[in-house]
């Protein structure tokens with residue numbers, strides 16, 4: 001039966017068929033680099049046949065991903081590729097035209113307590129009258145229940161999370177009076193307070209200084225060391241190989257997915273970024289000079 005959702009999907013399929021653009025790959029661009037675990041219950045995030053449309057225009061198309069546990073996973077792609085939409089779809093914040101999403105084998109609605117979210121900074125209302133400590137304490141609400149008061153013990157625990165991100169001295173500062181990087185750290189502390197098993201972070205490195213970037217990457221490594229999975233929307237191609245174990249290359253479809261050293265190649269990036277080859281060549285030129293790169297990642301544009 002034709003519904004508005006299936007009609008949006010069909011419209012999108014037709015427009016996709018007319019294009020030979022960057023996202024046009026076989027097998028939905030999926031590379032099954034990791035052997036899939038026997039059961040979805042062992043998989044932090046499983047996405048099957050996900051299509052999302054805004055006003056009937058698809059922005060994610062037949063996305064399929066099986067993400068492994070205990071890894072740092074970058075989601076990379078050009079502006080408008082659907083990276084934020086992917087994160088929002090997992091959190092049930094945007095309606096799906098089709099597809100199934102599961103967190104450790106069950107729908108997000110029953111697994112919220114396992115998921116920590118760090119939103120894109122621009123999407124937050126920073127005029128909301130709360131201080132940094134209040135924001136972090138919100139991370140405990142799922143455990144304590146929304147109607148229960150935050151106790152002194154929770155505030156102490158929230159302060160500890162702020163310490164981890166170097167923000168304890170700003171605990172009583174209104175969030176609107178913090179710098180962009182400081183706000184970002186507070187939201188990371190809130191995600192830590194959630195004590196989740198999988199973290200979804202939408203551009204946590206955007207607009208932060210070098211010290212904050214180092215603090216965030218140290219935090220990600222700690223999370224990984226304790227077996228957590230972090231899915232991070234990331235724009236800086238140069239740092240992908242050093243920061244992340246796995247990469248999802250996205251441009252409406254999944255162009256490629258798998259371990260960074262196998263997937264983060266110039267060819268796959270060209271498929272992902274399409275016509276923006278000049279920029280990409282420059283990025284690869286910079287990359288090719290970087291001694292930290294794993295073998296096979298170096299570009300050919302030297």
Ligand SMILES: Nc1ncnc2c1ncn2[C@@H]1O[C@H](COP(=O)(O)OP(=O)(O)OP(=O)(O)O)[C@@H](O)[C@H]1O
Nearest residue numbers: 054055059077078079080081082083084085086233
């Ligand atoms: N609420 C919305 N209503 C209509 N269109 C939307 C909405 N949100 C996003 N879009 C469109 O969907 C597409 C994907 O947006 P999305 O924010 O997911 O991309 P992105 O990859 O995160 O981009 P960026 O790197 O610029 O943050 C874009 O073309 C965007 O304009």
